[in-house]
Amino acid sequence: MGADKRITLQQAAEIIKDGSSLTFSGFTIWRRPMAIVFELIRQHKRGLHLIEVNGGPHTEFLVGAGCVDVWESCWVGHELYGKYGANLSRKVGNKEIIVEDYSHAEMMFRFAAGASGAPYAATQTSLGTDIHNPEYDMLGRAGKRDGKRIPKHKYIFTEDPFYGAGSQVLVPAAKVDIAIMCVQQVGEEGTVRTSGQYYSDPEAARAADITIVMAEEIVPEEYLRREADRNTITSFEVDYILECPFGAHPTGMFGRYDVDGAFLKDFYGRTRTQEGFDDFTKEWITGLDHMSYLEKLGWPRMLTLKANTALNYSTGVKRGQ
Numbered sequence: 001m002g003a004d005k006r007i008t009l010q011q012a013a014e015i016i017k018d019g020s021s022l023t024f025s026g027f028t029i030w031r032r033p034m035a036i037v038f039e040l041i042r043q044h045k046r047g048l049h050l051i052e053v054n055g056g057p058h059t060e061f062l063v064g065a066g067c068v069d070v071w072e073s074c075w076v077g078h079e080l081y082g083k084y085g086a087n088l089s090r091k092v093g094n095k096e097i098i099v100e101d102y103s104h105a106e107m108m109f110r111f112a113a114g115a116s117g118a119p120y121a122a123t124q125t126s127l128g129t130d131i132h133n134p135e136y137d138m139l140g141r142a143g144k145r146d147g148k149r150i151p152k153h154k155y156i157f158t159e160d161p162f163y164g165a166g167s168q169v170l171v172p173a174a175k176v177d178i179a180i181m182c183v184q185q186v187g188e189e190g191t192v193r194t195s196g197q198y199y200s201d202p203e204a205a206r207a208a209d210i211t212i213v214m215a216e217e218i219v220p221e222e223y224l225r226r227e228a229d230r231n232t233i234t235s236f237e238v239d240y241i242l243e244c245p246f247g248a249h250p251t252g253m254f255g256r257y258d259v260d261g262a263f264l265k266d267f268y269g270r271t272r273t274q275e276g277f278d279d280f281t282k283e284w285i286t287g288l289d290h291m292s293y294l295e296k297l298g299w300p301r302m303l304t305l306k307a308n309t310a311l312n313y314s315t316g317v318k319r320g321q
Contacts, residue, residue: 002189005241012212013039021049025181027199028079029259032058033182033214035247038285041065051174053107053200060087064277072100081261082268098138106171113173114207120170179208182248186215187224190238191231196254198232205233212240214247257305258314
């Protein structure tokens with residue numbers, strides 16, 4: 001048994017200092033570490049730099065709360081529950097945040113490079129598009145490209161020296177301070193088992209200096225080793241773990257509970273102004289902890305979201321609601 005990696009929800013947020021760069025588990029409205037996101041808002045974190053394969057509700061909450069200075073990604077929204085990020089759009093319009101736009105594939109290549117220890121990835125993705133317009137190098141225009149945690153260049157063009165395949169784009173590896181994972185199970189020593197799609201979680205964990213895993217349950221390592229091929233992240237890649245049931249709500253946790261579409265629709269509808277966001281935050285985040293948040297939601301609502309163990313989704317939720 002290695003060193004005890006268990007921490008509390010509050011300690012997890014305390015590890016994340018002002019100015020940290022963060023990335024997250026999951027995809028759009030699935031397996032986002034919302035309980036930690038809410039705690040970051042309660043602790044008034046500032047100056048965060050989000051580097052994501054794609055955004056989602058967690059992005060919108062952190063941006064709306066004024067926690068974020070820089071967002072690097074390709075897209076943010078709530079899928080059918082809200083097509084775009086109203087809070088991010090508002091902050092961009094008010095010039096309160098820097099957005100560095102890459103294509104979805106380029107972001108994935110960046111994390112794959114970071115995970116493998118390579119300084120950059122070569123791709124032909126997005127050639128000929130305005131994503132490569134120098135005018136849209138927002139971090140460069142802001143004078144923030146220091147060549148340390150932020151790359152000296154957004155991209156570099158080159159020619160394939162090996163096979164003569166033509167123009168290539170070199171995109172910098174993602175270098176992230178902290179990856180925050182939200183999964184179904186984590187072992188006592190940090191081994192992660194993710195049910196369903198694991199998206200870019202392994203790359204995110206390996207590209208980060210510190211990985212925090214929040215799980216629905218902490219289980220014995222011996223249990224996970226019985227079927228080791230089902231595990232997705234090894235224990236030595238994980239620095240801290242915590243147990244937090246329903247920690248992804250209002251996003252979904254495959255096999256455990258569905259996306260709370262009604263909650264996301266309410267959030268999307270009410271937070272198109274800063275005043276609306278502030279009111280929503282007062283109702284659902286500030287003055288609460290995770291347990292009182294669940295109590296406020298109510299167990300009838302949570303039981304409706306609970307997944308059928310044979311089907312892996314809730315039979316009490318109508319699709320799209």
